[in-house]
C-alpha cells in the first residue's frame with residue numbers, strides 16, 4: 001500500500017547550480033521524506049510565481065531524515081523562478097505522489113536520461129545488490145550524478161549523442177553493448193528514450209519499469225491533463241488512457257503504448 005500524501009511547508013536549505021541549467025535543491029520538511037518511495041514525486045508551489053498558480057512536479061531525488069533533495073533543470077518560467085529562490089524561503093509541497101518503482105531484483109540495470117537520473121537514484125540506493133547504471137545525455141553538460149551513483153557502489157557507464165564524454169551514441173546503443181545477463185530494467189528520461197527502450201527490451205529479454213515525464217496540472221488524478229495510453233484487455237479497443245500522476249509515473253514497460 002502506498003503511504004498517505006501530505007501537504008507541508010518546507011524550508012529551502014540549499015539551492016545550488018550543479019552545472020549548466022541544472023540545480024540541486026535541498027528542503028527540510030515533516031512527513032514526506034520518511035514516507036517517500038523510489039520513483040515518487042512531489043508537487044511544488046513555486047514561491048513568488050503568483051500569476052502561474054499550478055504546482056510543478058519533481059522526482060524525489062534523495063531523502064535523509066527530514067531532508068529531501070530535488071535535481072531540476074531550468075526549462076521555463078517556474079523552474080527559472082525556483083532557481084532564483086534563496087535558502088530560508090518556505091515552499092508549499094504536496095507528496096509523496098505517484099506509483100513508485102518496484103524494488104530491484106538481483107540482476108538489474110538502470111537507464112537514465114538527463115534529469116531522469118534523479119528519479120532512479122533512491123532505487124539504486126535501496127538495492128541490496130547494486131545495479132549497473134547507464135546515464136545518457138545530449139552532451140557532457142547533461143550527464144549528472146555519475147559520482148553519486150558510483151559512491152553507492154554502482155558500475156556507471158555514460159553515453160552522449162555528441163560524443164563529448166563516454167560512449168558516442170544513444171544510451172540504447174550502449175545498453176546493447178554492455179548488457180551482461182541482467183533480466184530487469186528500470187528507466188526514467190525523455191519520452192523518445194523510453195519509447196526506444198520499450199521496443200528494445202523484449203529483444204534483450206528484459207522486463208522492467210519505465211517512469212514517464214508528462215506535463216501535469218492537478219497531480220492527483222482529478223483533471224486528466226497527464227494521460228498516457230496503456231494496454232487494457234477489458235476495453236473494446238484494447239487500450240485506455242491512464243493518468244500518469246495517479247497510476248504512474250512508473251509503469252510496466254510492456255503495458256505502455258507509445259504513439
Ligand SMILES: Cc1cc2nc3c(=O)[nH]c(=O)nc-3n(C[C@H](O)[C@H](O)[C@H](O)COP(=O)(O)OP(=O)(O)OC[C@H]3O[C@@H](n4cnc5c(N)ncnc54)[C@H](O)[C@@H]3O)c2cc1C
Pocket residue numbers: 041056057058059060070071072073074075076077078079080115118119212213214215216249
Ligand atoms: C513525475 C514527474 C517528475 C519530474 N521530475 C523532474 C525532475 O526531477 N527534475 C526536473 O528538472 N524536472 C522534472 N519534471 C519536469 C518538470 O516538472 C517540468 O520541467 C516543470 O514543471 C517545468 O515547469 P516550468 O514552469 O519551468 O516550465 P513551463 O513554462 O511550464 O514549460 C516550459 C517548457 O517545458 C515543457 N514541459 C513542462 N512540463 C514538462 C514535463 N513534465 N515534461 C516535459 N516537458 C515539459 C513545456 O511544454 C514547455 O515547452 C518532472 C515531471 C514529472 C511529471
Ligand code: FES
Pocket residue numbers: 215216217218219220221222223224225226227243244245246
Ligand atoms: S495532472 Fe491531473 S490527472 Fe494527472
